[in-house]
Amino acid sequence: MKKTRIGIIGAGPSGLAQLRAFEAAKKEGHDVPEIVCIEKQSNWGGMWNYSWRTGVGKYGEPIHGSMYKYLWSNGPKECLEFSDYSFDEHFKKPISSYPPRPVLFDYIQGRIKKNNVRDYIRFDTTARWVSFDEESQKFTVVLDDLKIDKTYEEEFDYLIVASGHFSTPNMPYFKGIENFPGQVMHAHDFRGADPYKDQNLLIIGSSYSAEDIGVQCHKHGAKTVTLSYRSNPIGVNWPDGIKEVPLLTHFENDIAHFKDGTSEKYDAVIMCTGYQHKFPFLPDEMRLKTKNNLYPDNLYKGVFFNDLPRLIYLGMQDQYYTFNMFDTQAWVARDYMMGRYKLPSKKERRYDIDKWLKENDTLQSGNDHVDFQSAYIKDLLAISDYPDFNVDKVGVMFKEWLKDKDENILTYRDKTYQSVVTGTMAETHHTEWMDELDDSKERYLYQNESEEELSDTLEVTSI
C-alpha cells in the first residue's frame, strides 16, 4: 500500500509543531506518513525569521514577516513554553520572562534541531494552486521552486495550511492620505524605531502592534507618539510622549484631523490596522474566511475544515496562547492523520463549532478571552498525548500580565513569572527594559558573564 502523503504549507511555529508532532510519534516507534513541508522563505521560523526586506522578497513573493528590530516578547515566555521542551532544557539556566526576538527564535530552533525535521522542508518554495479530487480524495498542489523558477505538482492525502495570518496587511483608506508628504506604512513593513527618532509619529490602531510599536518608538527617541483608535482606546497609563486620540477622519497634507475635532501635524504614519487571513493558493471553497478571532468559523477543534477535514488549518486563531497552542493543535491533527483520532460526523462537528462560537460571542473582557482560549487548549489536550501542562495557572499568568500592562506599559517586561513546565522562577533581567537598547542574544544571555570576564581582564591588566 502506498504511504499516506502529507503536505504542510509553512515552516513557521505551526508547521514546525506539526513536524515535531510526527517526530514524537516516530520516536515512539510508530510508522509515520511521508511528509513534505514547503516554506517560501529561505529559513524556518516563520514570523520569527527576521528579514530586513519589505514588500516582496528576493524572488518577488510577498514578504511573510512582520517582525521588527528591538522586538521583545510582549507576553511572559512562561505562557508559551513548549511542554515537551522547556526553557531550562534549552538555555541551561533561568532567563527573564520577556526575552527579545533572537532569544525566542533560538529557543524555537533548539527543539527542532534535536530532530531531523529540516530534511522534510523544501525552502524557497511556495504553493501556487491547490485542487482536490473528490474521487481519489487527494490534493494536487502546484509548487513553485523560486530558486530555479520551476513549477511542479505533488499529490497529498492531507494538506496542512500553516501559513500564518499576520502577513497580509489590512490597510484602510483615509481621505487625503494620498497627499500626506511623509512616509506611510503598515506595521507589516515596520522594521524598527530608528527612522522615527525626533519625529512626531501617528499610529492608527489599538491592538498589539499599535501598543508595541508605539512604545518602542517612544523608547527609542520619537518626539511624540499619537495612537488613534477606532472603537476603544488601549487605555493603559501612557507616559508623557504617548497619547491616545479618537479615529483619524482625514488628512490635509501633513495635518491629521481626528473625530474629536482636534488636529495635529505628523512626520510619519504607521497603520497598525490588522491583518487579513489570505490564502491565494486555495480555491475559495477551501479558503478559511474569517476575521482575526478566537474561534474562526468552520474549523472543528479549531483546525479541521468542516467541509473537507482532510484540509487542516493550524494557528488561525487570534492568540493569547501561541507556541503551546500550535503544539496542542498539531498533536491532534497528527493523531487524526494517523488514524488514532476519529472525527465525528459533519453535523456533530458543526454542532460543536456552534457551541464555541456562541460562547465566543458572550466574551467581554480580556480575562474572558483568556478563559475562553484556556478552555480551548484543555479541549485539545484531552484528546492527544501532548504532555499536559497547567493551563489554569497559565491562564492566571495571562491575567496578571494584562494587569501589569495596565499599570505600567513601560515596566511590565521587568516582571518575572514561574514556569508551569519546570517550576523554575524567571530571573530578573540584568537591565531594565526601558534602558536596554540592545536586543541581541549575546547581550541578553552573556552580559553578566562578559562583565565578569571583563573585570578579570582589567584586574590582570592593572597588575
Added chain:
Amino acid sequence: MKKTRIGIIGAGPSGLAQLRAFEAAKKEGHDVPEIVCIEKQSNWGGMWNYSWRTGVGKYGEPIHGSMYKYLWSNGPKECLEFSDYSFDEHFKKPISSYPPRPVLFDYIQGRIKKNNVRDYIRFDTTARWVSFDEESQKFTVVLDDLKIDKTYEEEFDYLIVASGHFSTPNMPYFKGIENFPGQVMHAHDFRGADPYKDQNLLIIGSSYSAEDIGVQCHKHGAKTVTLSYRSNPIGVNWPDGIKEVPLLTHFENDIAHFKDGTSEKYDAVIMCTGYQHKFPFLPDEMRLKTKNNLYPDNLYKGVFFNDLPRLIYLGMQDQYYTFNMFDTQAWVARDYMMGRYKLPSKKERRYDIDKWLKENDTLQSGNDHVDFQSAYIKDLLAISDYPDFNVDKVGVMFKEWLKDKDENILTYRDKTYQSVVTGTMAETHHTEWMDELDDSKERYLYQNESEEELSDTLEVTSI
C-alpha cells in the same frame, strides 16, 4: 460556431492597446472575438494609475504600481504619441514636451474613453493559475475576484499577458544592510521626495529610476544625493548636491562603504536595482524568462511565445518606445488572433528571433539602442494597419533627448519637440521644470488661463 475567446491579463497601456486594437477593427465592420480583460487594480492605466499604497494592496495582492508623486515624463511625449490619437486631439492645444504623470494619464484615458472598452474589463480581479490543454488548444485560467473573494475558471483560445515588468523589485543584499538604522526601500515603494528633505540619501543603481528619483529628491530638498553604480556611472553633468560613486560594498550601521574605499553616513537608502519579469500565475513552461532587454528571447516579433504562439506577451521589452510600441504590438497580435496575419513555422520564427538577438548583442551606445528599437517598430508597422508614423524622426528625437540629458539633467525637460503625428511644435511650459513643484493637471494645463482670469478679477475689484 462558438466565438473565439480572448483573455487579456492587465489593463495598463499594453492591455488597453490590445482592447483599442480590437475596437478599431470593430469600427471598420469586422466581427471581433469575445474579449475578457482582467485587471487586479480598481482602475485602468497600469503603472500610470498612482497608488499611495506600498507592499500589498487593499486585497493583499502585491502592488502593481511603481509610480511616485512629482513624476514628469522622462522622455519627450512626442516619442510616445499614439499615431491614431494625437496630443492635439486630446488637449485641443499644444502642450510642453515633458508633461507630469496626471497629464499623461489623462491622455491615455482620452483615447479609450472614446470607445466602450471599459465594459470588457473586470477590475479587482487577478489571474491565479493558467493551464493549457493540448487537445482542445484552450487555456483555462483561474481568476480570483478579489472584491468578493471568489475564484472561478474561464476558457480562452488566446491569452495575452500584458501585466508589465516594472512591478516586481529586484533587490540585492548588501552586507550589514540588516543593521542600517534608516529606511531602506526599493524604488517600487518610493512615493515621492518629501520624506527625504534635508536628508543624505543613498541611491543604488544607474538606470532611469536612479537618475529620476535622485534628481527629484535633489529638486525637492534632499541635502545630498549619492548614486552608487555597479558597472558604469550614468555620467551626466551632475549639479552640486548629486554625485556618483562606485558600488556599495557593505554597511556598518549607518555608514556605507564603497568599492573605491570611501565611506559616508546616510539617512536612507533607495535601491533602484531594477525589476524582475515575474508571472506567478503561469506554469514555468509558459513563463517568459528574461532580463530587462530590448529583445527578450523566445518571443517572435517580440510578442508571440515561440513554444506556444497562442500565448502573447505585450510590452515585455526594455523601452525607449512605449505607448506607440505597445500599439504596434497589439495591432499585429490582433491580426494574428483574427486570422489576418499568419505566423511562419516555429523554425522560421526561431531563425528570425535569433537574427534579432544577434543584432542586439552588438549594440554599444544609447544611440545604437534607439536605432535597434526603431528597426523593431518598423518591422511591426510593416505587417499591420496601425497608422504609420515617422519612426526615423522619432529615433532622431530620442538621440537629441539623450544629448539633452547629458548636457543638463536639470533642464532637459524644458526643451520642446515636434509631433510626428500632427507636426505641432510643443509649447514651452509656463514654468521651468526645476521651479515647478506642483505636478497637478490643473496647474499644468490652466496656469496661464487662471492668471489671466485672476488679473481680470483684480481689475474688476480695483474699480
